[in-house]
Amino acid sequence: MISTTPTPLRVSALNVENLVVDFITKNGIVHAVRGVSFSVAPGEVLAIVGESGSGKTITSLAAMGLLPTTSRTSGTVDVDGMDVLKATETEMNATRGNVVSMVFQEPMTALNPSMKVGKQVAEAILNHRGVSKAEAHKRAVALLERVGIPDAAVKAKSFPHQMSGGQRQRVVIAIALACEPKLIIADEPTTALDVTVQAEILELLRTLVKETNTALLLITHNMGVVADLSDRVAVMNAGRIVETGTTVQVLTAPKETYTQTLLAAVPTLPEAKWDAVIAEERAQLNLAEANEVPVVDPVLDMRGICVDYSGGGRKLRAVNNADLLINRGEIVGLVGESGSGKSTLGRAPLGLVPVTGGSISLFGGDVLKTSTREIRALRSRIGIIFQDPGGSLDPRMTVGDSISEPLVMHGINGKRPSRAVRDSRVAELLEAVRLPATNAQRYPHELSGGQRQRIGLARALALAPELLIADEPTSALDVSVQDEVLTLLLELQREHGFGCLFISHDLAVVHSVSQRVTVMQHGNVIESGQTSTVLQHPGASYTRQLLASVPSPNPIMQKQRREARFALLASSKES
Structure with a gap:
């Protein structure tokens, strides 16, 4: 007899229904999130992608109950059966770190610089588990070992600044795992990391999700990270989800024009023949001639x-x-x-x-x-462009004054130019970097990250x-x-x-x-030469490891890169 008992539905660790988030400002109401709905099941990785300002981070903060008091919300954000939007602060304090945890983008900001890392992991355990300090410390060391920190008992006595960027991010992940939450939210967890450390962190998250059956909500703009780690993708634009689907569907055959445009903007490395790379074969290439640097x-x-x-x-x-x-x-x-x-x-x-x-x-x-x-x-x-345009521009100076500062310091032909000449040059430079001349009167905090980087470029070009x-x-x-x-x-x-x-x-x-x-x-210097030669036919083992660590936005190709990386690491250990 065939059983008619229905198959039980997979219960979601996070279920968001018609979430709306508005901010009340002096200039009116800002609609940050407009009717967003999605769910994340245990053991699943859902990536939310989109440009800055699309609403993806605001959505994640809503799930943590961390929205500012200027926000106004409606809809439902169900975390393990509790509607976060209706929960009291006491209820959220019992939930954060226990049922839902967050891995932040910048570990140095997330970690207390004056507290040893072992104590910070133990603190998360003490907040939610009735154990002694000795037991909490023992569990903290075990967690540090679990996330791949060598000599965990020794490293537990270190301060954050005494650890590398990758190790600090592992500590943040250990804190997130401390109370075995049902949901982890990772907001740009690898943005500040180099490619090899990023690959290690992604492999760590993949293993942890599989072993603990934890749901992972990944917030990122890195399509390579999405291809490497996620099961499904939700694409956000202007506060709305415009496309959802499996990672392979969305990244290889996007339906929406916005998604297609977003993927088209992703720089990619040329496809490599990984079997040839692993075998160190660079056949039929005159590399000495290709890498010769002409002094022109x-x-x-x-x-x-x-x-x-x-x-x-x-x-x-x-x-x-x-x-x-x-x-x-x-x-x-x-x-x-x-x-x-x-x-x-x-x-x-x-x-x-x-x-x-x-x-x-x-x-x-x-x-x-x-x-x-x-x-x-x-x-x-010499002109210089820095990594952080916000940090390299004086917040007390207008954009125009920041751009013209090199003219004041060095002058033109040995003479300090007049205000009129400086203003004219600033207008020319703003036009050159595709910004309206009216931006000269604005301050850095009034501009987006992309606009500030254009200002940094204009300033670097001020003296030609x-x-x-x-x-x-x-x-x-x-x-x-x-x-x-x-x-x-x-x-x-x-x-x-x-x-x-x-x-x-x-x-x-x-x-x-x-x-x-x-x-x-x-x-x-390990290797140098023509870009096409070095990055497609690397001669050094280290360069090959770097290349294999770069995530591809194509999930199928990314699987090949991941396998190549494992093979390279195995061969390097053997040698």
């Missing part, structure tokens, strides 16, 4: 650079015998993990780090043998530099804004013909903008 019209030529830092009676070599050449009119990428020495090498020609060996030729002048006045004159021919140093200029931007900034940079570089050092840990971005690339590890 160098604006920067660094040979045998060494940078040493001293402290506590010890000497740390941050850069060891490194060479770097940039010709006028070309973009050279400089890549590597955090701590590889790439930013330090980029600061060497500016005189911002203690160079203890080698030579630096900047526009034909020897930087290490010139006077302070001559170095100042050389610096006026011959060399531009861009240090992680797009890492904090979502994919569509990143695409706009990179397109603008390439247009301006072609128009003005300056040389550019593009420092990044995003190999796909470097591939899209640079003609040559240099790879660094532990202060050493």
Whole structure:
């Protein structure tokens, strides 16, 4: 006899129905989330993607009951049977960290800098479990071991600043797991990490979800992360979900124009023949000839650079015998993990780090043998774009004053320009970076992240530099804004013909903008040459590991990359 007993439905860890979030401001009501509905089941990873301002983070904060008092909500946000929107603060205090936990984007902000990490993990346990401090500490060490922190008992006694970025993110994940929650919300958990550490964190989250059957809500703008980790995807735009489906469906055959546009803006590495890469085969390539660097019209030529830092009676070599050449009119990428020495090498020609060996030729002048006045004159021919445009712009200065500051400091032809001349130049620069001239009167906090990065680019171009140093200029931007900034940079570089050092840990971005690339590890130059050669036919094992760690926005290709990475790691351990 056939049973007629219905198959039980899979209970959702999070169920959101018609969520509306408005903010009451002095300028009126802002509609942040407009009727959003979705669910996340135990053991499932749902990724919510979209541009900055799409409402994805506001949706996640609503699930945690962390919306500000200026918000006005309606709908239902059910977390394990409780409507968060109607819960009291006492109920939410018992729920946060216990039933639902959050992994934040920046671990240094999420962690208490004055408290040892073991104590911070134990604190989460003590808040919700009736155990002794000794038992809580024991569980904390076990959690640190579980998330892959070596010598967990020793590391538990460390402060956050004594750990690497990847280790700090693992601590945040350990805190989120402390009370075995049914739902974890991860808001941009890998944005600030380099590709190899990012791959480790993604593998950790994948394993934890599988082992603990925890539901994971992933908030991100990184399509590679989505392809690597998620089961389903919800695409948000202007506060609404415009498309949902399985990860393969949405990322390989998007139906909505917005999703198609979003995916088209994602920089990708060319498809690699991973079996050939793993076998170290670079057949039929004259690599010596392909990697030969032509010295045409160098604006920067660094040979045998060494940078040493001293402290506590010890000497740390941050850069060891490194060479770097940039010709006028070309973009050279400089890549590597955090701590590889790439930013330090980029600061060497500016005189911002203690160079203890080698030579630096900047526009034909020897930087290490010139006077302070001559170095100042050389610096006026260099433009710099920083990673965080918000942090590099003075919040008390208008956009116009920030852009014109280099003109005031260095002058034009040795003379300080008049206010009228400066205003005219600012208007020209704003037009060059595709911003209205009226922005000159605004302050940085009144602009979006993409607009602030354009302001940083305009400021870097104020003195018509011959060399531009861009240090992680797009890492904090979502994919569509990143695409706009990179397109603008390439247009301006072609128009003005300056040389550019593009420092990044995003190999796909470097591939899209640079003609040559240099790879660094532990202060050493591991490999350099034509971008197409190095990133498609890498010669160094470390470069191959970097490439295999870069997540592809195509889920099928990403599976191949993940398998290649495992094979590379296994072969490196054997050797």
